[in-house]
Amino acid sequence: MSETSAGLLQLALLIAVLAVLYVPLGDYMARVYDSGRDLRVERILYRIGRIDPRGQQTWVRYALAVLGFSVMSFLILYAIQRLQGVLPWSDDKPGVDPSMAFNTAISFVTNTNWQSYSPEAVMSNLTQMVGLTVQNFVSAAVGMAVAVALIRGIMNRKGDGELGNFWVDLIRGTVRILLPLSFIVAVILLTQGAIQSFRTGFDFVTLDGEQMRSMVGPFASQEAIKEIGTNGGGTLSINSAHPFSNPTPLSNIVENIALLIVPVCLTRTYGTLVGDRRQGLTLLGVMTAIWTAMLAIVWIAESGAAGTASSAAGAMMEGKEQRFGIPASVLWAVSTTGTSTGAVNSMHDSYSAAGGGALIWNMLLGEVAPGGVGAGLYGILIMAVITVFVGGLLVGRSPEFLGKKIGQNEITVCALYVLVMPALVLAGTAISVILGSTTGFQGNSGDAGTPGSIHGFSEVIYAYTSAANNNGSAFGGLTVTSDWFQTSLGIAMLLGRFLPIIFVLSLAGLLARQKPRTRQAAVDDVGADEDRQRVSDGTTVVAERIPTLSRARVDDPSTLPTHGLLFGALLVGTILLVAGLTFFPAMALGPIAEAML
Template identity: 70%
Template sequence: MSTTVAGLLQVGTLVVILAAVYVPLGDHMARVYTGERDLGVERLLYRLARVDPRKQQSWVGYVLAVLGFSAVCFVVLYAIQRMQGALPLSDGKSGVSPAMAFNTAISFVTNTNWQSYSPEIVMTNLTQMAGLAVQNFVSAAVGMAVAVALVRGIVNRRATGEIGNFWVDLVRGVIRILLPLSIIVATLLLSQGVVQSWHSGFVWTTTDGAEVRSVIGPFASQEAIKELGTNGGGTLSANSAHPFSNPTPFSNLVEIFALLVIPVCLTRTYGTLVRDRRQGLTLLGVMAGIWTIMLTAVWIFESHPSGAASHAAGAMMEGKEVRFGIPGSALFAVSTTGTSTGAVNSAHDSFSAGGGGAVLWNMLLGEVAPGGVGSGLYGILVMAMITVFIGGLLVGRSPTFLGKRIGQPEMTTTALYVLVMPALVLAGTAISVILTATGEAQGNSGEPGTPGAIHGFSEVLYAYASAANNNGSAFGGLTVTDDWFQASLGVTMLLGRFVPIVLVLALAGLLARQRPRGPVDESAAESTGVTGTGPTGVAGPGRGRAVLEATSAEPVARPEALSALPTHGFLYGSLLMATIVLVAGLTFFPAMALGPIAEALL
């Protein structure tokens, strides 16, 4: 069987499995955030934390809860790293240095999982389990909670300004979604030989008589949540290219499925919650379109050798695992950079100029194809509102999105959201390339004007694009262990995560204070089967917990009656995709021209 046919079968199998779970998982997640009852363990957690699950929060209260929780997580994770040498299971490893602990704590709290260290050398198994793995769960749950809060703002019809309860959303996301899926994925990975052990390593003898120590640990459990939560931080330096973490083509397919499944199915959740599943299908179509184009581009670039060494070898296999080949590597690379995951099964720095530029561009699009857990959904919803505004200007009417007017306050908030990531990427790259000290960190750079120097610029651009988009992957030729990169990339990750979250929640609050305009659709409530109003007068779970206005039995505003531009269908989806590409192109084309494009043309 040819490599191309095998790759196409892999892609086809992945799409079929995603299609099979799309409806049940998407609807399950909708029920999680609208359910009437709490589980016993959830009630226990609320009592221990002294949280009132009945209390609704405004967007300000929700923001304060998100930031406060994340700040505590940062402090705890930083402390664990610094003290790991004195904690159990230390295996003789000392505490992590202050700069590295700072960078790593920010990285995992922000769902980035940028790793400026070799995990098997620096981190103990206890730090991996009690520190990093825990953050993989809760940081992903934070992203989902923010996305659901934005949907509440869109569908809130009582102008209360309330968008739910962060603590309920956080707990339910972890216990009812991430934990069960992680158990399933970890079991599949264990069946393929992925290591899961309490031991720290073993010594074995090579054929020439030398003794070598191999590191082992709780890899399967952490591999599962790192992909499902679109986190990406590996327990080994080789990440998902290491046979202890990803030994077979089937385990490779499982991991790609894991990093795509929640972001993809959240579009179904969105359609169910707004009681118009065409809305979710349109977003899914845009995500799938961008993902397909990027996969095709990377596959083509990597399948056509460039350079003397690649021509002699007959393929672009340097830096790629022969177990997966070019199709498996391209599929993983496009999926991981499109979901803010950052896990890798090949060295992105070894990709051709065109292939490496394509995965870099995939991040610069804002990672909305399909994006990270939660962040992909709220990111594309922000772009959808900008698209509605543009469409309204084209036809001369006030833009509305699912019955909510997109006016000056809403557009100011969305514009600021769009500007955050480019400002961080371009400012960080510009400052870094002009600093004399950072030139030595560009391992693949050469004399000015040479292809090596151009690639060195691409490495720096990729690093800040990865940090600002909370991705975590890297062009490995760049050394980022000095204080400048540790601090600047840490601040970039911090601002790249929480400034957009604050703006999204502010947008949710603005929308939640509006009443829908125009005629209503009396049949919408029956189209999804999600109904029920709690005694607080706000629809969703009884007593106002984790509420969503979309679950009210009241009729909802008919989008077609409110705007000349329906927010579903091929026409709107095409305009949305064009808006995403145009915004990224106008912002980043000059920087891309100085890096990957120039390198490809040499």
């Protein structure tokens, strides 16, 4: 069987599994966040935390809870790293340096998992398990909670501004979704030979008689949640390319499915919660279209044989595992940059200029195809609101999103959301490349005007793109252990995570304070148990008491529909246009120029 045929079979398997799980998992997650019942373990946690599970929060209180929880997470993780040398099970590893501990704590709290260190040499198993793995769970749960809060803002028909309870959403997302999925994936990885050990390592003698030591640890469990939660931080330097974490082609495709499954199925959750599954299918179609186009571009670029080494290998095989080859490496690379995962099974710095440039572009789109856990959904919903506003004005229709008016305040918040990531990427890249002290850290840079210096610019723009998008992958030729990169990338991760969250919750609050419009609406079959009420102008609207999973679907010819092929095409165009106008000049100085040499 040819490598291309094998790659197509893997792609077919991935799509088939996602298709089978899409409905049951998406609906299950909707029930998790919409349920009025609490599990026993959840009630225990509520009592410990003195949480009222029935208490509701406005967007301000919800945002303060998110920020407060994240600040405490940062302080605890920073302390664990600094005290590592005196904690048990340290394997004689000292405390982490202050700047590196700062960068790492921000990285894992923001769901970025950017690693400026070698895990085997720096982090103990205790730090990995108690510090980093815990953040893999809760940072992912935070993203899902924010996405659900935005959905509640859209759904809210009372106009009271309530978005639910962050603490309940955090606990339910962790206990009912992330933990069970991670357990299943970890068991599958164990059957394939992934390492799960409480030992710190073992000594061995190489064929030439040299004494060496190999690190072992709880790799399977860490690998599972780092993919399920779109985290990406590995326990080994070469991440998911290491056979201890990703031993077989089957484990590779399982991990690839794991990093896509929750973001993809959240579109079904969205459609189910708002009572119109066409909405979720439209978002899924947009994500699929962008993901498929990127996959085709990178696959073609990496299957070429430009240059002596590539011609001898038959393709761009440098930096890629022979176990996986071009197709599985490309499939993973597009998925990990399309989500906010950052885990890699091949070295992205070894990709061709066109292939590597496409991976950067995949992140610059905002990682909405399908995006990170929660972050991808609320990111594409922000773009959908912008599309409704622009499209509605162009055709002379009222800008409304599922019955909620999109006015000046709403579109201002959306615009601020969109501007955060470009500002961080472009400012960070510009400052870094003009600082003389950073040039030496560009591993593949050369004299000015040479292909090497162009690639060095690509390495820098990749770093800030990855940090500002909370991705975590990198072009490995750039050394980022200097104080400048540790601090500036840490700030990019911090602002790139929490400023968008604040704007998303602000939008949710604005929508939640609106009552649905009362103009004449065409109402689909909404079930026999719905109440109807008359208003002063004689029109009929659906009253507040609507079953959670059978809400009305309202199609009004005076507004732009937010489902279907036309809206999906407009949404794709908006995403591409915003990214193109913002980043084309910077891309032209790096990957595009490099590809043309």
